Amino acid sequence: MALLPILRYPDARLHTSAAPVAVVDDGIRQLVSDMAETMYEAPGIGLAATQVNVHQRVIVIDVSEDKSALLALINPEIIERDGEQTGEEGCLSVPGIYEKVTRAEHVRVRALNERGERFELDAHGLLAVCIQHEVDHLDGKVFVEYLSSLKVNLIKRKLAKKARITA
Numbered sequence: 001m002a003l004l005p006i007l008r009y010p011d012a013r014l015h016t017s018a019a020p021v022a023v024v025d026d027g028i029r030q031l032v033s034d035m036a037e038t039m040y041e042a043p044g045i046g047l048a049a050t051q052v053n054v055h056q057r058v059i060v061i062d063v064s065e066d067k068s069a070l071l072a073l074i075n076p077e078i079i080e081r082d083g084e085q086t087g088e089e090g091c092l093s094v095p096g097i098y099e100k101v102t103r104a105e106h107v108r109v110r111a112l113n114e115r116g117e118r119f120e121l122d123a124h125g126l127l128a129v130c131i132q133h134e135v136d137h138l139d140g141k142v143f144v145e146y147l148s149s150l151k152v153n154l155i156k157r158k159l160a161k162k163a164r165i166t167a
């Protein structure tokens with residue numbers, strides 16, 4: 001097990017489009033395990049491999065209260081989206097920033113599990129939001145890119161100031 005360093009926005013590597021996983025092997029299972037440990041320690045409810053500078057299509061999510069429902073999605077594909085919900089989102093790569101984003105209320109996702117088996121999952125509410133947020137990371141998109149350029153510039157200035165203080 002290992003804690004992985006998380007890239008911070010506006011690191012250009014967060015804009016990399018991740019490649020599909022060819023084979024779900026022990027290396028991928030180790031990545032899932034390290035990502036889960038990193039997500040729980042942060043703490044967060046999701047993490048995409050992109051955020052730990054691994055550009056393969058792997059995400060982990062746990063939206064349960066007691067960290068009892070770890071979900072690993074390998075090569076996730078959102079195959080249905082409907083409805084609309086607006087809620088505050090955070091991001092471990094954009095620490096301390098929470099902003100409202102509108103997303104689909106329901107998604108159906110197809111993915112591989114840690115054994116390389118294909119499965120489909122219907123998600124609503126927070127789980128649906130988290131899946132959309134993490135799949136965006138794999139496509140090189142960070143949630144602040146849904147905001148106005150005015151807000152994005154403010155956020156960049158805030159993060160730069162924080163980085164100067166903590167350096």
Ligand code: K1U
Nearest residue numbers: 043044045046047089090091092093130133
């Ligand atoms: O991808 C990430 O950066 C993780 C992110 C996931 C997410 C949160 C909220 C809406 C959409 C996606 C986070 O986990 S931010 C931290 C957070 O939300 C949280 C932290 C501790 C307890 C509960 C939530």
Ligand code: ZN
Nearest residue numbers: 090091092093
């Ligand atoms: Zn994020």
